[in-house]
Amino acid sequence: MLSKYVVPGNRVEIQSAGRVKFTGETEKKKVYQTTVYDVVSEDRLEIYMPMEKSKLILLPVDEEFDLYFYTTNGLYQCFAKIIDRYKTDNKYLLLLELTSNLRRFQRREYYRLSCALEMNARSLQKEEIEAVEQNNNYLVPGLPLTRSIIVDISGGGIRFVGDYAYEQGSLICCKYHLLIDGKDKEYTLIAKVIAVRELDEHRGLYEHRAQYINIDTMEREEIIRFIFEEERKHRKREKNIE
Incomplete structure (x- = not known):
């Protein structure tokens, strides 16, 4: 699938998928611009080492990154881990291995709605994680769940608060309800925890x-x-108050 959409010369944005630093509620992540050098296989590719002020940025091997590809077919996103750094033909390259599926990225997916939605969740079991790696969302039924509160939601993910901490990078099963077309619908989704922090307050x-x-x-x-x-409902209420 990778070679179907991503080709040498495509522009790439790369940023850490690991722990982020917070100042208040502002998430700080360094984003680097670079270019695809070659698609090695369907789960590996080479990109040029990013540069900043004419200096090479030596991104760490074995760290996972969030990649955004600007292609002729649109914007695509995936997670990938740097598995090697090297120089060849006077080119400084990074070899990356995909750790997630490549998917089309819609900017509107990531418009976040502040909310207060009840959610029940749990960590995935070993066999469930193995199934996810094979693109199969198999879940063991009947396992206990822990309550938490979703405080914002988007088409790409959620931010939630609970009195426990999942490990960063872990996979979790999330269950919550939304009112869709006037009907209550339960969603059972798998998500990857990309950041965790204890609330100062x-x-x-x-x-x-x-x-x-x-x-x-x-x-x-x-x-x-x-x-x-x-x-839309929120804006309508605000307009009526005015």
């Missing part, structure tokens, strides 16, 4: 940011529709 409570994994296109579109419908 509420010790013992932990904020998580998680990104959906292998989400069905129809479910994503329903979540996006819910978000825009809620935003």
Whole structure:
């Protein structure tokens, strides 16, 4: 699939997928611009080492990154891990291995709606993680879930708060309800925890940011529709108050 959409010469944005630093509620991530050098296989590619002020940026091997490809078919996103750095033919390159599926990226997916939605979640079991790696969202039924609160939601993921901390990079099963077309619908989704922090103002409570994994296109579109419908209602209420 990679070679179908990504070709040498495509522009790439790369940023860390690991722990982020916060100043208040502002998320700080360094984004680097570079270019695809070669697509080695369907799960590996080479990109030029990014530069900043004429200096090479030596991104660490074995760290996972969030990649955005600007292609002739649109914008695509995936996660990938740097597995090597080297110089060849006077070119400084990074070899990356995909750790997620390549997917089309819609900017509107990441419009975040502030909310307060109840959610139940749990960490994935070993066999479930293995299934996810094979693009199969198999889940063991009947396992206990822990309550938390979603504080913002987008078509790409959620931010939630609970009195426990998942490990960064772990996969979790999330269950929550949304009102879709006037009907209550339960969503059971798999997400990857990309950031965790303890709240300064509420010790013992932990904020998580998680990104959906292998989400069905129809479910994503329903979540996006819910978000825009809620935003439309909010704006209407504000207008009536004025």
